[in-house]
């Protein structure tokens with residue numbers, strides 16, 4: 001897995017609450033059996049004025065000029081600033097895949113939906129929870145100042161404004177460790193294979209029906 | 216020591232290991248797989264040279280992408296017109312065949328929506344930990360199980376290790392006492408709950424649904440309620456095991472045979488202890504719940520059918536105010552408009568929320584002897600599985616719908632998320648028994664109103680939303 005330690009990058013807005021994973025990557029793109037190729041259609045319904053389809057040539061589609069991520073000033077952004085409950089709805093990991101491919105490394109919001117939050121860590125896309133007032137303040141900063149950048153330091157667990165002011169955030173010790181070192185979850189879990197086998201052996205005795213293979 | 220909640224008990228009995236950093240390994244008993252979120256996981260396993268830890272724990276079926284017309288279904292996978300969908304369904308077949316995973320293929324009578332198939336076959340049982348790469352896996356919690364949706368990386372993780380790295384969630388009790396009024400269904404109950412706590416209200420919690428309303432609710436009703444726990448932000452929703460649960464599970468094809476008594480003894484413990492404590496308790500009066508209709512683009516934007524569309528100017532919170540404005544604009548509604556004045560273009564009865572036999576019966580009851588309004592372009596019923604379809608046909612329900620001008624389809628997710636050909640056109644308005652009314656969910660530019668099967672049927676007949684309670688009384 002990729003690692004995440006510290007980034008300084010351009011901030012772009014997604015100024016609404018309850019952004020769901022259907023909005024991040026619409027369902028018609030989920031037909032793909034690959035893990036890549038979703039970035040070009042991230043936020044498809046907001047980015048373009050027509051309906052996107054897999055295989056369609058995006059370069060000839062009409063862009064929505066009102067959508068901030070289409071504005072020149074936000075091109076190359078690596079940090080997405082957004083509101084409450086980001087990533088709600090469907091469990092599709094295609095959402096973090098699409099955001100990652102679009103170029104984001106970090107998302108800052110007052111809250112995230114649980115499954116999306118979890119999926120982000122699997123893809124080295126760091127979800128950062130900051131208090132709603134701080135997020136509002138960062139929104140104001142960003143709108144006021146073209147080229148606005150923030151620094152996100154995972155080791156120190158803080159977001160740093162250009163004026164040096166820093167805001168701490170929480171992160172699970174285990175997830176932090178995996179992300180800092182780019183560790184593969186499965187490999188780590190398999191180091192505990194003996195524990196898993198021991199658990200299974202016990203359950204086979206106490207709850208044998210769980211292991212029936214009648215079908 | 217304080218007593219344990221149902222969730223605490225399920226968590227404990229599946230704990231393989233607790234690490235110092237607060238994370239834990241929990242063992243997964245049942246893994247349900249569908250075509251959309253699994254291909255990359257199978258590929259990942261293959262690339263790493265890994266094999267499934269316990270093939271027998273996995274059950275698969277294609278549902279999201281399968282067509283629902285009998286014409287397209289007649290020739291199985293090869294008959295899928297959309298070439299990309301076909302590849303995805305075929306990929307699932309190939310992966311399952313190669314690894315020896317039990318799969319209910321496209322025209323197997325047991326095929327259907329994952330969350331309908333699991334409980335109905337007995338593949339999902341009380342006391343189990345159940346995962347699937349699909350957020351509505353919470354449905355299975357109705358059995359007294361710990362069931363939740365996972366992402367594709369976790370699908371791969373569970374296949375490879377039979378475990379998940381997890382952190383214990385907090386406990387929430389949603390207690391609904393009293394008695395539901397006539398014409399008020401489990402769907403109305405769960406929509407009312409979401410209206411109360413909001414779509415992020417359950418974030419970080421496992422919700423237990425308790426109280427008189429759930430105690431007397433059928434198993435299928437409980438499945439509907441737990442299905443939408445995720446719409447309240449909770450990954451898992453659950454109901455304690457009781458006689459209704461045991462009666463439901465008994466004689467299911469994959470229910471424990473020889474071990475039945477042993478299993479029941481364990482399952483009878485699956486309820487919260489009397490002195491258990493919850494981190495949050497929410498109470499609703501069941502007697503006050505009315506039939507519900509969502510008016511906006513988030514399930515929390517919901518109102519009793521006799522209500523009126525809200526006015527954004529009445530909202531002081533600026534973020535909420537813009538949400539309301541944006542929703543009204545997208546939905547093409549005016550502030551103050553009565554819900555019963557909203558006309559519908561299409562009606563969809565189906566999805567993992569409301570496509571079981573009781574749902575189909577309840578819609579049929581309203582439809583019987585009537586005809587859909589001429590202004591309704593399409594009213595469709597999509598049973599949740601081949602088993603549900605066969606049962607409905609045995610009861611003659613398909614005829615009732617056909618005579619009323621409805622289409623009777625083959626099982627699958629269909630217009631719930633419109634990955635196949637069933638979808639709304641831009642601007643079209645739908646009364647839908649599904650679970651999400653997000654922008655574009657049922658088709659680009661489509662407008663979704665979430666309702667119960669009876670309310671959807673009523674809207675199809677009247678051409679606009681109606682209070683089914685009055686509707687039934689007038690006939």
Ligand code: SF4
Nearest residue numbers: 351566567628631632
């Ligand atoms: S019916 Fe809808 S919500 Fe349920 S699994 Fe299918 S797509 Fe998801």
